[in-house]
Amino acid sequence: MRTLIFRTIAPYLTSLMVLFSIFVLLRGHNEPGGGFIGGLIAASAFAIYGIACGVSPVRRSLYFHPMAISGCGLLVAAVSGLVSIFMEMPFLTGQWGVINLLGMPVDISTVLFFDIGVYLVVVGSITSIALALEERERA
Amino acid sequence: MEADGHWLTFLVLMLPFAGAAIAPVLVRFSGHNAAWLLALIPAFMFYHFTGFLGPVADGETVVAGYSWIPSLDVDFSWYIDGLSLTFALLISGIGALIVLYAGGYLKGHAHLGRFFSFILMFMGAMQGLVLADGFLTLFVFWELTSITSFLLIGFDHAREASRRAALQALIVTGLGGLSLLAGLLLIWNMTGLGSMSALLEAESALREAPLYLAALLLVLGGAFTKSAQFPFHFWLPNAMEAPTPVSAYLHSATMVKAGVYLVMRLNPVMGDTVAWETILPIFGGTTLIVGTLLAVRQTDLKLMLAYTTVASLGLLVMLTGFGSEKAAEAAVLYLVAHSMFKGALFMVAGGIDHEAGTRDITRLGGIGRAMPITFAAAVLAAISMGGLPPFFGFLAKEEIYAGLWQGGGWSGLMTLVAIVGNALMFAIGFAVALKPFTGPEVETPKHAHEGPVLLWLGPLVLGVAGLLTALASTLSHRFITNPMASAVVGEPVEVYISVVPHVGLPLALSVITIVLGVLAYLMLARGREAMAATLKAIGWGPDQGFDQAVRGSVRFSSVVTGIVQNGRLDYYMTATFVALALALFVPMILFGELPAVPAFPDLRFYEWIVLAIAFIGLGAVLYARDRLTAIVSLGIQGFAVALLFMLLGAPDLSFTQFMVETLSVVILALVMTRLRLSQADHRPTGEKAVDITIAAACGAALGLMLLRVTQVPFDDTLSVFFAEYSRAIAHGRNIVNVIIVDFRGLDTLGEIAVVMIAGLAILALVRIRAGKPIAAPKGEG
Numbered sequence A: 001m002r003t004l005i006f007r008t009i010a011p012y013l014t015s016l017m018v019l020f021s022i023f024v025l026l027r028g029h030n031e032p033g034g035g036f037i038g039g040l041i042a043a044s045a046f047a048i049y050g051i052a053c054g055v056s057p058v059r060r061s062l063y064f065h066p067m068a069i070s071g072c073g074l075l076v077a078a079v080s081g082l083v084s085i086f087m088e089m090p091f092l093t094g095q096w097g098v099i100n101l102l103g104m105p106v107d108i109s110t111v112l113f114f115d116i117g118v119y120l121v122v123v124g125s126i127t128s129i130a131l132a133l134e135e136r137e138r139a
Numbered sequence B: 001m002e003a004d005g006h007w008l009t010f011l012v013l014m015l016p017f018a019g020a021a022i023a024p025v026l027v028r029f030s031g032h033n034a035a036w037l038l039a040l041i042p043a044f045m046f047y048h049f050t051g052f053l054g055p056v057a058d059g060e061t062v063v064a065g066y067s068w069i070p071s072l073d074v075d076f077s078w079y080i081d082g083l084s085l086t087f088a089l090l091i092s093g094i095g096a097l098i099v100l101y102a103g104g105y106l107k108g109h110a111h112l113g114r115f116f117s118f119i120l121m122f123m124g125a126m127q128g129l130v131l132a133d134g135f136l137t138l139f140v141f142w143e144l145t146s147i148t149s150f151l152l153i154g155f156d157h158a159r160e161a162s163r164r165a166a167l168q169a170l171i172v173t174g175l176g177g178l179s180l181l182a183g184l185l186l187i188w189n190m191t192g193l194g195s196m197s198a199l200l201e202a203e204s205a206l207r208e209a210p211l212y213l214a215a216l217l218l219v220l221g222g223a224f225t226k227s228a229q230f231p232f233h234f235w236l237p238n239a240m241e242a243p244t245p246v247s248a249y250l251h252s253a254t255m256v257k258a259g260v261y262l263v264m265r266l267n268p269v270m271g272d273t274v275a276w277e278t279i280l281p282i283f284g285g286t287t288l289i290v291g292t293l294l295a296v297r298q299t300d301l302k303l304m305l306a307y308t309t310v311a312s313l314g315l316l317v318m319l320t321g322f323g324s325e326k327a328a329e330a331a332v333l334y335l336v337a338h339s340m341f342k343g344a345l346f347m348v349a350g351g352i353d354h355e356a357g358t359r360d361i362t363r364l365g366g367i368g369r370a371m372p373i374t375f376a377a378a379v380l381a382a383i384s385m386g387g388l389p390p391f392f393g394f395l396a397k398e399e400i401y402a403g404l405w406q407g408g409g410w411s412g413l414m415t416l417v418a419i420v421g422n423a424l425m426f427a428i429g430f431a432v433a434l435k436p437f438t439g440p441e442v443e444t445p446k447h448a449h450e451g452p453v454l455l456w457l458g459p460l461v462l463g464v465a466g467l468l469t470a471l472a473s474t475l476s477h478r479f480i481t482n483p484m485a486s487a488v489v490g491e492p493v494e495v496y497i498s499v500v501p502h503v504g505l506p507l508a509l510s511v512i513t514i515v516l517g518v519l520a521y522l523m524l525a526r527g528r529e530a531m532a533a534t535l536k537a538i539g540w541g542p543d544q545g546f547d548q549a550v551r552g553s554v555r556f557s558s559v560v561t562g563i564v565q566n567g568r569l570d571y572y573m574t575a576t577f578v579a580l581a582l583a584l585f586v587p588m589i590l591f592g593e594l595p596a597v598p599a600f601p602d603l604r605f606y607e608w609i610v611l612a613i614a615f616i617g618l619g620a621v622l623y624a625r626d627r628l629t630a631i632v633s634l635g636i637q638g639f640a641v642a643l644l645f646m647l648l649g650a651p652d653l654s655f656t657q658f659m660v661e662t663l664s665v666v667i668l669a670l671v672m673t674r675l676r677l678s679q680a681d682h683r684p685t686g687e688k689a690v691d692i693t694i695a696a697a698c699g700a701a702l703g704l705m706l707l708r709v710t711q712v713p714f715d716d717t718l719s720v721f722f723a724e725y726s727r728a729i730a731h732g733r734n735i736v737n738v739i740i741v742d743f744r745g746l747d748t749l750g751e752i753a754v755v756m757i758a759g760l761a762i763l764a765l766v767r768i769r770a771g772k773p774i775a776a777p778k779g780e781g
Helices: A004-027 A035-053 A055-062 A066-086 A110-138 B007-038 B040-050 B053-057 B082-105 B112-131 B135-153 B160-191 B196-201 B212-226 B235-241 B244-252 B257-270 B274-297 B301-322 B325-356 B372-386 B392-406 B411-434 B453-471 B473-489 B505-522 B524-538 B542-564 B569-590 B605-623 B627-647 B651-675 B685-711 B717-728 B735-743 B745-770
Strands: A096-101 A104-109 B062-069 B074-080
Touching (some): A004 A035, A004 A110, A035 A055, A035 B651, A035 B735, A055 A110, A066 A110, A066 B745, A110 B651, A110 B735, A110 B745, B007 B074, B040 B082, B053 B082, B074 B082, B074 B112, B074 B135, B074 B196, B082 B244, B082 B257, B082 B325, B082 B453, B082 B473, B112 B244, B135 B212, B135 B235, B135 B244, B160 B235, B212 B274, B235 B244, B244 B301, B244 B325, B257 B473, B274 B301, B274 B524, B301 B325, B325 B372, B325 B392, B325 B411, B325 B453, B372 B411, B372 B453, B392 B505, B453 B473, B569 B685, B605 B627, B627 B651, B651 B735
Antiparallel strands (some): B062 B074
C-alpha cells in the first residue's frame, strides 16, 4: 500500500478532505451536507492518512485521542440544547442570532453547534475504530 | 397546577436531600456532634407540618404541586390530609430523634458522614412517599425508599450477611414496587385518574372498574412486600443487619409502614369489597400469628423486636381490611402507638448492645441499676406495647377489641387471632424491657453503664410521648386520630376512647389478653425451645426459598446463555439473517401482501449504464478469487447505487452512501487483514450453499418488501409539512439536515450517543485482542 506516490500525496489529500468536510458541515443546513456526512469525510481522510503513513503520525497530528474528540462532540451537542432552556423553551429548540463578521451578516445558531457536535462525534468514533484496526495490522 | 405559597412545602420535601449532601462535610468538621445540627432538618420539617394540624383537623386538605411532564399530564404533586400529615409528623419527629441517636450510637465510626447522608435521603424518600399525590411521584419515592434502605441495610458492607440482607430487601421490595407501578398504571388507564386526590374524590369509580381485581392484586403486591406480610416477611428480620438506628427508624415510622400507608390510603376507594375484606384479614392475620410465634423463637433483642414488627404490620393490615369503621380507627391508633413504642424499644436494644456488648437476652441480666434512664424508657415503651393503661397502646388495644368484636362474619376468628397475637406481643415487649435489666447481675462482654445523652434521649422522649398522648387523649384525637381515621374510612369519624376503662366486653378481652400475656412471659424460655423444635421439624422457610430462587435463576440464565451465546460468530450471523428473512417473508405471505409485478422500467440510457455497473460489481463479488477483491467489488456495487440516488434526486442520501461505502470497504479490509483469514474461501460446498440460500432469501425478501412499499399510495403529509416549515421555523433549505438537527434533534442526540458508545465498545474489543490477554478475575483462573 505504501507506495511513494501514495505516501507523498496522502498529507495533501487528507488536508483537502478535512477542509472539504468542514465546508460540507457548514453548508449542511441549506445544501446537501451536514455534520454526519462531514464527519464521515473527515474520518475517511484520517483513515487514508493512516494507511499511507502509519498510525502514529495521525495520532500526533490529531493531538487529542479521537475518543476524546468524540466525547467533546457529544458534550457540545448536548450543551447547545441547553441554551433554549434558559430562554424558557423546551430542550433543543433552535436559537438564532446574526453577527457582523467583517461587514458581512452571518447567521449563527445553536443548531449549528449541534451539527458541529454531531460532526465531532462521528469523526472521533470512526477514526478511533479505523486507527485501532490499522495499528493492529502492523502489530 | 398553581403552587404559589406552597413553595415552602416543596422546600421541606427537598430539604433532607440537601441535608444528605452537606452531612459528610459537617461530620468532617464537628464529628458526631454534627448530629445536633443535622437533627435540625427533621425538626424543621416537623415544625412545618405542625402548622397544618389545625386546618386539617377542621377538615381541610391541601393539594399542590408543579407540572412535571405536561404533555402526559403528569404532575409532581403532594396531598396533605389527616393520613399523610400523621405519617409526615411521625417520620420527621422520630427522624429527628433517630439522627441524634445515630450520633451517639455510631460515635467515632469512620463512615458516620456517609451514614447521615443515607439516613437523610431515606427520610426524604419516605416523606415524599406519604405526601405524594400524583401516581408517578408516589412510585418514584416508593422505589427511592427501596434503594436508600438498600444502602442503609448494607451499610456495613464488609460483612457478607449485610450484603445479602440488603440485596434481599432490595429484590423483594423492588419487585413489589414494580407490581405497584403496574397496578397504578392499570388504575390510571381504567379510571383516567392519575392522582390520589382525584381518585379519592371519584369514590366508587375504581371499585366498579372492570379490572378492579387485577389492580387490587398488583397494588397489594407492592404493599405486602413493603410491609413484610407473610410470605414476604423474611426480608425484614434479615434487615436487622443494619446498624440499630436504621432498624429503629425502619421499623417504627418508615419503610415497613409504607405498605400499611398505601393500604390505608386506598381503603376508601378500594375497600368495602369482598376481595378486599377477604385478602387483607387473611394475610394480616396469618402474618400476626406467624410473626409472634417466630418472635418467641429468638434470643437476640433486635430480632425479637423485628418479628413483633412483622406481627404488628399484620395486625394493621388485618384491621384495615376488616371493613368496620371502628376497626379502621383501631388501626390508626395502633399505628401511632406502635411507632412510638417500637422506636423506643429498638433504641433501647441498641443502647444495651452499645453499653453491655451483647444483644443476646440469655446473656443479659441485672444491668438496670447501671442504666436507670434506659431502663425507665424501656419500661414506659413496654407498657404501651403491652397495652396497659394509661398509655397510648392501651387505647389502641381497647379499640381493636371493640372494632373486631362488633364487626361482621369473621369477627370471632379475628378476635381470637388478635388476642393470641397481643398476648404474645405483651410477653415479648416485657421480655425485652425487663429481662436484661432485672434479676441477678450477669457477666456481660462490656461492663455496662449509662450511655451518653444522645443514646437515651430518643427512647425516653418516645416513651413519655406514649404516656402524654394517652393522657391528653382529647387533644390527640382532635388533631391526629380523628383526621387520620377519617381519611382511612373515607368519611368524617370521631374516636372517643380514653384512658378511663369502660366496663364491657372489650375490657374483659383485655383482661384475658393480659393474663395470657403474663403466662406467656413466664413460660417464654420453654416456648422458645418448643418453637425451635417446631421450626427444625419444618426445616424450610421463605428465607431459604429466596436463596433457592436466586441460585435457580443464576443457573437458569447460565444455561440459557450457554445456548444462545455460544461464542461462534458464524452462528450469530446465521441466526440473525435467518430471522431477518423470516420476519420479512412470513407476514408478507400470510397476509397476502406480495407486490404486484412492476411494469418494465422506462430508464434513460445512462441510468441503464449505472445499473449495469452495479450488476457488474455484484458479479465481481461472486467470482472474486480472494476476499480482498470481493470486498472492493462490493464497493463498486455500492458506489453505483449511490450514483443512482444522485441521479434520482436524493443528493444527501447519495452523499452519505458514498462515504459509508468508502469507509465500510476500508474498515472491512482492515478487519480482514486483522483476522488473518486465508486469502480465499475454502469452505465445503454444503456450507456455502446454506449461506448462499440465506443471503438470496434476505435479498429477495428485502427487495419484495421495498417494491410493496412503493406500491402503497404515498402519504405526503410529512413531506408537505417539512417542505412548508423547514425554511420558516428552522431557517434551513435542506430538509434532510433540518430534520436531523432541528425537528428531530433529540433523536439525533441519542443516536450520536449510541455512535460514541459503539465506538468505545469496538475500541475495547480491538484492544483486548491487540494487547496481552487480560488477567483473569480472582478465583476463576
